[in-house]
Amino acid sequence: MRPEIREYRYDWLMGSTLKAAAAVPSGSKKETEQTYRYIPNYQKVAKTFYSAGEPGVLALKLLATYFENILTAHDQGKPIAATTFCNSPVLLYAMDVVPATFEILTALGGVLWKRGMFDYMDFCCEIGMTETSCSSQRGAMGAVLSGLFESIDFVVCDTPGVCDTNANAFAFVSEYLNKPFFQLNYPSSIGDDRSQNYHVDDYKAMIRFIETQTGKKLDYARLAESLTEVDRQDALIADLEDMLLLKPMPLPPLFSLALYCGRFCFSGHPEYTRLLESLVRSARQRVADGVPGLKSGKENLRVFMSYIDHYTVDMNFYNYLEERGIALTGSILTRNFRDNNKYTADMPGSSYSIDLSSPEAMLNTVAQMNARLPMVRSIRGPYDRPGMWLEESLALAKITQADCVIYNGTPGCRNTWGMVKPFARDMERYGFPTHIMYDDAFDDRVESWSNTRERLDEFFHIRGLL
Amino acid sequence: MQVFHDAATQVQCPSIMDWKQSGRPVVGYTCSYTPGEIFHAADILPVRLRGIETDGMEVGDTYFGPFICSFPKCILQLAGKGKFSFLDGAIITPGCDGMRRLDECWRKAGEDFKGIVPDYFYYFDVPHKSEDHGMSWYLDEIKALIEGVERHFQVNITMDKISAAICEFNKGRRLLGEIEDLRAKDDVVVSGTDVFAATVAGTVMPREEYTEALTVWVAELKKRTTSLSRGKKRVLLIGSVSDEIDLFQLIEDTGKAIIVGENLCFGIRYEGCEIPETGDPLAALASHYLGSSACPRMFGKYKERLQLLKERITKSKAEGVIMQNIRFCDLHGAENALFERDLEAMGIPCLRVEREYGPHIDAGRMKLRIAAFLERI
Numbered sequence: 001m002r003p004e005i006r007e008y009r010y011d012w013l014m015g016s017t018l019k020a021a022a023a024v025p026s027g028s029k030k031e032t033e034q035t036y037r038y039i040p041n042y043q044k045v046a047k048t049f050y051s052a053g054e055p056g057v058l059a060l061k062l063l064a065t066y067f068e069n070i071l072t073a074h075d076q077g078k079p080i081a082a083t084t085f086c087n088s089p090v091l092l093y094a095m096d097v098v099p100a101t102f103e104i105l106t107a108l109g110g111v112l113w114k115r116g117m118f119d120y121m122d123f124c125c126e127i128g129m130t131e132t133s134c135s136s137q138r139g140a141m142g143a144v145l146s147g148l149f150e151s152i153d154f155v156v157c158d159t160p161g162v163c164d165t166n167a168n169a170f171a172f173v174s175e176y177l178n179k180p181f182f183q184l185n186y187p188s189s190i191g192d193d194r195s196q197n198y199h200v201d202d203y204k205a206m207i208r209f210i211e212t213q214t215g216k217k218l219d220y221a222r223l224a225e226s227l228t229e230v231d232r233q234d235a236l237i238a239d240l241e242d243m244l245l246l247k248p249m250p251l252p253p254l255f256s257l258a259l260y261c262g263r264f265c266f267s268g269h270p271e272y273t274r275l276l277e278s279l280v281r282s283a284r285q286r287v288a289d290g291v292p293g294l295k296s297g298k299e300n301l302r303v304f305m306s307y308i309d310h311y312t313v314d315m316n317f318y319n320y321l322e323e324r325g326i327a328l329t330g331s332i333l334t335r336n337f338r339d340n341n342k343y344t345a346d347m348p349g350s351s352y353s354i355d356l357s358s359p360e361a362m363l364n365t366v367a368q369m370n371a372r373l374p375m376v377r378s379i380r381g382p383y384d385r386p387g388m389w390l391e392e393s394l395a396l397a398k399i400t401q402a403d404c405v406i407y408n409g410t411p412g413c414r415n416t417w418g419m420v421k422p423f424a425r426d427m428e429r430y431g432f433p434t435h436i437m438y439d440d441a442f443d444d445r446v447e448s449w450s451n452t453r454e455r456l457d458e459f460f461h462i463r464g465l466l
Numbered sequence: 467m468q469v470f471h472d473a474a475t476q477v478q479c480p481s482i483m484d485w486k487q488s489g490r491p492v493v494g495y496t497c498s499y500t501p502g503e504i505f506h507a508a509d510i511l512p513v514r515l516r517g518i519e520t521d522g523m524e525v526g527d528t529y530f531g532p533f534i535c536s537f538p539k540c541i542l543q544l545a546g547k548g549k550f551s552f553l554d555g556a557i558i559t560p561g562c563d564g565m566r567r568l569d570e571c572w573r574k575a576g577e578d579f580k581g582i583v584p585d586y587f588y589y590f591d592v593p594h595k596s597e598d599h600g601m602s603w604y605l606d607e608i609k610a611l612i613e614g615v616e617r618h619f620q621v622n623i624t625m626d627k628i629s630a631a632i633c634e635f636n637k638g639r640r641l642l643g644e645i646e647d648l649r650a651k652d653d654v655v656v657s658g659t660d661v662f663a664a665t666v667a668g669t670v671m672p673r674e675e676y677t678e679a680l681t682v683w684v685a686e687l688k689k690r691t692t693s694l695s696r697g698k699k700r701v702l703l704i705g706s707v708s709d710e711i712d713l714f715q716l717i718e719d720t721g722k723a724i725i726v727g728e729n730l731c732f733g734i735r736y737e738g739c740e741i742p743e744t745g746d747p748l749a750a751l752a753s754h755y756l757g758s759s760a761c762p763r764m765f766g767k768y769k770e771r772l773q774l775l776k777e778r779i780t781k782s783k784a785e786g787v788i789m790q791n792i793r794f795c796d797l798h799g800a801e802n803a804l805f806e807r808d809l810e811a812m813g814i815p816c817l818r819v820e821r822e823y824g825p826h827i828d829a830g831r832m833k834l835r836i837a838a839f840l841e842r843i
Contacts (some may be wrong), residue, residue, distance in 0.1 A: 050578070079563075128800070128802070128803020129799075129800050129803060130795075130799035130800055130820075131789070132533065132793060132794045132799070133796040160594035160595070160763075161560070163563065164562050164563045164763070164796065164797055165563070167765050168726055168765065168796050170765075171762075171765040171766055171768065171800075172800045174766065175769075181765075183594065183595065183765050185594045187603055188591035194603075194606070198603055201599035201672035202599065222767075248833075343831070361559065368661055372622070386569070386573065387570070410535040412533070412796070413533075414533070414535075414564050414567070414794065417530070417531030417532070417570065418530055418538075418563060418566070418568075418570075419531075419567050419570050419571070421528065421530070421531055422570065422571065422574040438532075459622065
């Protein structure tokens, strides 16, 4: 790792940057304009968020709070758990544990910083982690392993049975730092009684593990409060999902990122509810005004991302969509499969509901919720529902009236790369032009953004889409 | 010995083809977590699926993406080319994500290449944890597998038959254990290549035939007096899945090393310890196959695996460890890094090397790395 990178801790640097960025719009317009002169490297990113209005500023505040929580956790006597975006933080928050979600921490560094997360990713390889492992963990993981992050207290992941590279990264962290490790394990089926019982047993074991680490018992009343908040949030998300169906679509591309990023960071927290309310208000206003979410005011194309977005430096992907007039109809990350979403009607058995009637019911709820988080559901693959990724992507592309489908991921994703070619072929058969991006959503060095953009343009041009 | 080499180096080896000609079914499986005893109990030949003898990757690359380990790709390649036409069934297990996706890719390939998907195509789930509910899940999976086999092949698999199968498999395990004892001596009389060929053969040969051949071979080994290890470095080979005899040959052909042990999922790792022959046979199978946690797919069990490795190093008197991982095999790749850290700290020289499975296109590079490592020991 370059010595200059070691000069500052990643969490402090990001937390300070986001805190300052979130405060800038509180001043006058002139003050904001003046500030741009002092932040040449962050100007584009800041403008992207500020131009989204209140939701953009709230998103920045929410992310700043996320880092603030990590930076102050130990002073407040709270442990920090390294975890993954496929594990809802609800249970951790209910147990006074601060989550450090690697993929989010990597993505934020990727989109916000000019240098991206490359140095941290490379640090993992320096100490022996494979370069072919997933970059989404390797960024934040490098900061943690190099000591440029608050010390984590234990590791909880729920990706064994879902994504090897993900689970493997967390197991590596645990062993490298000699920190306690717990894995929630996903068996092959989903939604049936047998797997449900397995999940509940697994969650009970996880709660025992966390109780041992924290010395505190889980307060189910507190969990009920958090789940009640999740219920409110799910209703707001369902409103946003409804609006994704409209043509022209009233949500700017950035809203998609804000929606899922907030959920992974603060599910069950009022901060996230405030962000969602703002997103809904803003989108409704656009509907009332009859204008699309795109700044250009013209929707040229609707794209469904069959996996994840592209978190390149300077928010390039989201700005590219704006420039080309492309509406983003969401991705796997956007969806939560709550039963109040219209799209679940086309997918019987896909949804979950919230039940607070007993501790067991609440654990069931958390298990069902997590079983529908990104990767755990659609792309999990040939279990009791072979072709689930294809079926669900098709249903979502159809219902959101997408003109085409784009796959974007990381080379570390064995799950999707193990299946994306037949997936794309079938998507084409069903009439959806499908483009496979051979880049890395978190690492521009695998394919430069300019190349990625060229390939996207080429696809849209050759297929007669733009 | 020739029978082992034939079995280890040919997908359609004489042992399998003879069995097939006798009219009895053959079922392929992809992972060491599949209990072969169940099939043996049903008079079905369990054959571990392998990717040797591939001479191209046009089928594998059509369905799998570019960032996938070449082992499942080679299996799919062979399936697409009809090399597994002798299979009456196939069991896919989530050994890792690449292998798990073999399920979908093979099915999809079956839409283009007619007849390559066996009639009995079964997904056998293996949890990633062996604690209470994990073990219970796996036990239920074994029961479901038995029911599925009984239904499809119209056979009756009784507990007595499974117990008998365990006894038969244990004979082979004991014999392999005896070979391990021979390899642990100062003067080693058998090459690692031959031992590995014999071990791999056990995953494809009919069990009685295998036990018989192994008994004869072990008796012959015990009479040998010529040391193959004098003046050579004793090394242990570990890491990603490998059934490639040529990888062993590559190391031993340097003339500077002898492989005195391995920790590979085709090797002695699983065959090394016996399964209890009394009590509930299904519980015994579950405990053996899931409980051993010897594979990095069982997350959070690194310390157990390190301990196992240390014991193997001590017993085999290995002077160095060669750790290989197939490109894109992050499970072994990352674990090798931890092993290297901990073993080097104990003064055990280690070589960590990434490679491709299948046609040894990078044999020259491997040879160079291995030669340099042997000089270091």
